[in-house]
Amino acid sequence: MKKKATVYIMSTIGLLPLVMVLGNSMLLPILPLMEDELNITHIEVGMLLSIFSLIAAIVIPIVGFLSDRFGRKKLVLLSLFFVMVGNLVTIIGGHGFKEPYTWILIGRIIQGIGAGGTAPLAMALIGDLFEGEQRSKSLGIIEVFNGIGKVVSPFIGAIAALFSWYSVFYFYFFASLMAFVGIYFSIKSINQEKVNEPLLHYLKMLMSVIRKEARTLFPLSLIGAVGLFLLFGMLVFLSFEIERIYALNGLFKGFVFMVPLGVLTYVSYWTGKNIASNSLYMKKLLLLGITLLTGSLLSLIFFHQFHELIFSLTIAASGVGFILPCVNTIITSTVGGKERGFIVSIYGMVRFLGVAFGPIFFSLWMQEVVSMFVKASLLMIITGIWVVISFKLTRVIKTRKVQLTIRKKFN
Structure with missing residues (x-):
């Protein structure tokens, strides 16, 4: 594939994770405002984030199966259509209707149905379109778009708050429309090995793949989910903390979110660009990401000042930035074309369950800050172990020690 065509296609596919990320991240700075305007509790406002992610997680494997059978492009376009409809329902609910919270919740559910076919199918599309080093680079770019969405979303939310909190959904509608038009015109043909077998035979084939690759799929899917669970949970905590405790709001609040999310974006891009197909290097960066994320959580048990919170959250975001591109590449390359859509969608479902439950659990835990970070640290330690x-990551450390010993002998 020519470089110019690759850049164009990747820019278009990159809009898919952007659409998924906007669905939650743009609401982060305006959570306290939504709580006040809708007269709801912080648990209920957290539910507006979680219901979107939970529905998306349920839909993801269904969309993955249908994409294996009927084609990725058709399912992506249908998914984006649902996102647009969900935005219209949410906007209607925000314009002074009775029971606006109910309307908005319904709109978020419809958005979640659509979001289930965006980012996970983007990874499957890349698996179909690219191979080898180009695939790992492209998956890294996907995480960059993911990160860009997280970086710009707080500014969108903060700017929207100057008009009305539901203004964010106007932007979300047009972003989804732009992705729809881009996918429709840019992706002409996909070298996808479609599934034609009966459903029962297909499910048996999938179970065979899952049993064969369980040692890879299960722990990697979990570490991806836990990383996003912790990241989104801490971002929700940060949103309430900087407004209620430190009385910071407006555009400055967007700048605060930009620090950790900007680091996440850069580290994701750098990791995807450099890992290529080097499995040993992936393991090293995976171990580094686990170490950074665990260390940052442990530090937050003891240090709670504003600058300490931002610094630790930034280190945690960099850890997630090392973890996700490595996990994406390993999982996408583990399975073949026939099963790729469904397996990658299962991984996407598990990831999104992390995004869904992070806001809920941290909303419940944030009453006791020290206890919250103790629980978060234990979860990360268990998953990391x-x-x-x-993956026998301790061998990576031993290999490094051997290399250093050999260098010392010859220098």
Whole structure:
């Protein structure tokens, strides 16, 4: 594929994770405003984030199966259509209707149905379109778009708050429309191996793949989910903390979110660009990401000042930035074309369950800050140990020590 065509296609596919990320991240700075305007509790406002992600997580494997059978492009376009309809329902609910919270909740559910076919199918599309080093670079670019969405979303939310909190959904509608038009015109043909077998035979084939690759798929899917669970949970905590405790709001609040999310974007891009197909290097960066994320959570048990919170959250975001591109590449390359859509969608479902439950759990936990970070640290330690054992990541450390010993002998 020519470089110019590759850039064009990647720019278009990159809009898909952007659409998914906008669905939640743009609401982060305006959560306290929504709570006041709708006269709801912070648990209910957290539900507006979580219901979107939870519905998307449920829909993802269904969309993955249908994309294997009927084609990725058709399912992506249908998904974007649902996102647009969900935005219209949410906007209607925000314009002074009775029971606006109910309308908005329904709109968020419809948006979630559509979001389930965006980012996960973007990874499957890349698996179909590219191979080898180009695939790992493209998956890294996907995480960059993911990160860009997280970086710009707080500014969108903060600017929207100057007019009305529901103004964010006007932007979300037009972003979805732009993605729809881009996918429709840019992706002409996909070298996709479609599934024609009966459903029962297909499910047996999938179970065979899952059993064969369980040692890879389960721990990697979990570490991706836990990383996003912790990141989104801490971002929700940060949103309430900087407004209620430090009385910071407006555009400055957007700048605060930009620091950790900007680092996440850069680290994701750098990781995707440099890992290529080097499995040993992926393991090293995966171990580094686990270490950074765990260390940042442990530090937050003891340090709670504003600058300490931002610094630790930034380190945590960099850890997630190392983890996700490595996990994406390993999982996407593990399975073949026939099963790729469904397997990648299962991984996407598990990831999104992390995004869904992060705001809920942290909303419940944030009453006791020290206890919250103790629980978060334990979750990360347990998950990290499973990944380290499953992938024998301790050998990466030993290999490094051997290399250093050899260098010392010859220098």
